[in-house]
Amino acid sequence: MGSSRRTLAVLYSLRSVMILASLLAGLGAFILFLEFGEATGLTWIDVFRAVLILISTMWLAWGAMLAFVGMTSRARPPDGVDDAPIRGRxxxxxxxxxxxxxxxxxxxxxxxxxxxxxxxxxxxxxxxxxxxxxxxxxxxxxxxxxxxxxxxxxxxxxxxxxxxxxxxxxxxxxxxxxxxxxxxxxxxxxxxxxxxxxxxxxxxxxxxxxxxxxxxxxxxxxxxxxxxxxxxxxxxxxxxxxxxxxxxxxxxxxxxxxxxxxxxxxxxxxxxxxxxxxxxxxxxxxxxxxxxxxxxxxxxxxxxxxxxxxxxxxxxxxxxxxPENIVDHAKRDRRWCQGNLQHLRIIGAPGLKPWSRFVFAQGVMAFIAPLFWMGFIAASIAAPLLVTPPDYFPVPGWPFPQFPQSAASMAISLAIGIFGLLFLPKLLVTARAILSGEARRFGGPVRVVLSTLWELLLSSLTAPVLMMFTIRSVLEVLMRRDGGWPTNNRGDGILQWPEAVAASWWIIVAGCIGLFAAWFLTPELFLWLLPVGVPMILAPALLRWGSLPSRGQLMITPxxxxxxxxxxxxxxxxxxWGVDAQSSIPVVPLRLPEKDGLKA
Missing domain, CATH: 3.90.550.10 (Spore Coat Polysaccharide Biosynthesis Protein SpsA; Chain A)
Structure with missing residues (x-):
């Protein structure tokens, strides 16, 4: 009993530390963002964007914390399991x-x-x-x-x-x-x-x-x-x-x-x-x-x-x-999105463990988090249209003012959110694999480093496209459009150019509008938004290329x-079984004895 209580105490402490660390990361990004806005005077749009950064950073920090905690120990089998004969059916x-x-x-x-x-x-x-x-x-x-x-x-x-x-x-x-x-x-x-x-x-x-x-x-x-x-x-x-x-x-x-x-x-x-x-x-x-x-x-x-x-x-x-391509991945994600948002109806069910409710909230957040990122980008671009003229239009006749704090705040957001909470955990996993010798199972240290960098590049290029598919899925659910349960495509998955364009033309439109608006409304953000906007404009090419067979020697697995x-x-x-053969053995129906009247 004492050992069980100690285990629970350690578990609760670990959960508390992880939640607190994620919260502090979000608050740190929130405060740092506002610090850069104080020089020119804060407006409601700055506070609104800071709140979006807080929520997004907390979510990214939670994922990073899982990696940091996971690196503190090795997976091992549970105690008390032997090779005794199996009794059950x-x-x-x-x-x-x-x-x-x-x-x-x-x-x-x-x-x-x-x-x-x-x-x-x-x-x-x-x-x-x-x-x-x-x-x-x-x-x-x-x-x-x-x-x-x-x-x-x-x-x-x-x-x-x-x-x-x-x-x-x-x-x-x-x-x-x-x-x-x-x-x-x-x-x-x-x-x-x-x-x-x-x-x-x-x-x-x-x-x-x-x-x-x-x-x-x-x-x-x-x-x-x-x-x-x-x-x-x-x-x-x-x-x-x-x-x-x-x-x-x-x-x-x-x-x-x-x-x-x-x-x-x-x-x-x-x-x-x-x-x-x-x-x-x-x-x-x-x-x-x-x-x-x-x-x-x-x-x-x-x-x-x-x-x-x-x-x-x-x-x-x-x-x-x-899935072998982004479109099939997005179709599967659409079903998961609808299912996870459905959990909003279940999260308050009586008797559930608090941690189960937390897991439901995590599942919902996994799909709505991109809305916060997109909201932050959109609010940053549209800031001149959302605040009073005296704040942002000091020079008569100049409709496209500069925001000294905007570029810095965007840089901070990208540095914390992308490098600190997305790239850093993967780089640490790579370093750990090299030091422990685990990298040998993936082709050796050099190949592991190159594979990690290549994966980071690919994930960076595809992230804006995947984000748009996720946002569309969430909006469709909120508009009460049922996505159904489509059959998974388990073929070769190669997308032809017409399929790639048909699946992503709207992403191209969104990327063009976003960059065009940034160029005229907030030109100092334009360069910072290129890593998001350019992959959106190139979405058909990314979809098509991603579906093609890979001939490289990177990303080898055990x-x-x-x-x-x-x-x-x-x-x-x-x-x-390349050619189906008929057999004389009849199909055996699934008719098994009903014992104890088990009911689900």
Whole structure:
């Protein structure tokens, strides 16, 4: 009991220090900004911009603090876990929705083979939970499933079920499984259609669940693999090189109230059934209807019922694939934006842990933060039109005055926000990797330094474009436009010039208007705004170039240099299934015994 109290005291202290440090960073930027305005006299627009800087800096500082905390320790396995025989039954769930059956099902076959090669007697089944609406794809699913069952000798272990109605999307799909078949299992590993996990990783997750009876959900940190485009490889490198440090900080600060990202995680089925029934929110989408970002809510509901939700960032062998271009990334972000803003309806739900409410607020802030940055830029440009003439029009007939403090304030904002809170953590992670020898796994110190600089350059160029897509997503939700649940594009992702222009012409217009206004209203800010405006004007070129295959030797990841066994198995199965073969084995329906009447 004493050890548990000390652990909680350390956790609460860490949270308090991080929140206080983020607040102080914001206040520091706020005060520094106002200091430069006092020389010429403060106006309401200066105070307004300072408030925007305060909020934006606090948000950036929180992300930086996760990295700084993550660098203070190394991920390590929890105590008290041994190699005892696994007692419980596990089902690995893969929900699919209009996916390529050959690609998604071959991942299941690879994971099953990886488990079989280990030879552990644990009872593990696999279930394909189809929400596919396209009849042609559904027919392919059944054909590929028959082949998978035949090759893996999977009768009685492999199950396929296609819902007539995809009520509740993925969350409803999982809930349907829990209600009809969940009682047959103790644990469920939840995947996405692009998820891939080593057999040893799956067994380790099960053992950790059995070692901690109160553990309701165990989340891994998936690494992105198989990226081929410039944009995709930048995300892949970032997920493998930078993300583990940020995840370490997240795991330390969230403790027993950890995250759930909807996939590559294992749940205690009974805990999930007792805690995670999701209501349909009143009203129409986007703020009403089914809960879209269900994973955050399910983690909060488990924590509310006293279950532990934990991120074990030491677990390797957990993989996923990412979007290959900015447009596909923005489409996925649009869905997340709607789901996270929906949490404004849930954040005040009774009984939630305070930290769960804080996580909801973080999720909302992740999407509205760009509005504050854009508001600061717009207010800085439009300042001459927003204040009284005596303040800013001292010379008759000269409509475009100089603001001595504006350029300095913009420089301060960029220095603190961009370099201090975005670049510095990544540079420190790079230095840490070189000193610890971790850089060898990414091609050596020289290649790591060049890869980091290249990633920083790419992220700087694409950040204004991504910011505009995010702002549009938020505005669409606020205008009550439902974005739906579009199918993920898992192809090569190459964008043709007409597609790139059609997706970003409005960004070009916004960039031209912004720079034009700055040139005439606040010319001293023009040069400072070029890093934002020029990428916006070049948006089609960035979209097109980012989607093209990368031929360079930078941004190498360990999974590329030494692919894990399950990745090799996946490649082999995918090649073998290049031409679908029919099998005489019939589709096995997902009809499992209902025990104890488990209801989600």
């Amino acid at each position: 596990t089902c690995i769930l893969m929900p699919v929705y209009n996916e390529n059956p050959r690609e998604s099902f071959s991942r299941i076959a690879a994971m099953e083979t990886s488990l079989r090669e280990i030879g552990d007697p644990a009872e593990i089944h696999f279930a394909i939970l189809s929400d596919t609406r396209d009849e042609a794809i559904a027919a392919q699913e059944r054909a590929v499933f028959r082949r998978m069952v035949e090759e893996c000798n999977g009768v009685g272990r492999f199950f396929y079920r296609r819902r007539e109605k995809n009520t509740g999307k993925k969350a409803g799909n999982i809930q349907d499984f829990i209600m009809t078949s969940g009682a047959a299992y103790d644990y469920a590993v939840i995947l996405d259609a692009d998820s891939l996990m080593e057999g040893e990783t799956i067994l380790t997750m099960i053992r950790r669940m059995e070692a901690e009876p109160q553990l309701g959900l165990l989340q891994t940190l998936p690494k992105i693999i198989r990226a081929e485009s410039h944009f995709g490889r930048a995300m892949q490198f970032s997920a493998s090189f930078f993300s583990p440090v940020f995840a370490r900080g997240l795991a330390m600060v969230q403790g027993r109230t950890g995250p759930f990202w909807g996939h590559n995680a294992i749940v205690n089925v009974r805990a999930f059934a007792q805690s995670c029934g999701l209501p349909e929110l009143k009203g129409a989408p986007p703020f009403g209807g089914h809960v879209m970002s269900h994973d955050y809510v399910e983690a909060a509901l488990l924590a509310r019922n006293g279950w532990i939700v934990r991120l074990d960032d030491d677990l390797e062998g957990s993989f996923e694939e990412g 999974a590329e240099q030494a692919p894990g066994r399950v990745i090799q198995l996946y490649d082999a199965v995918l090649t073998r």
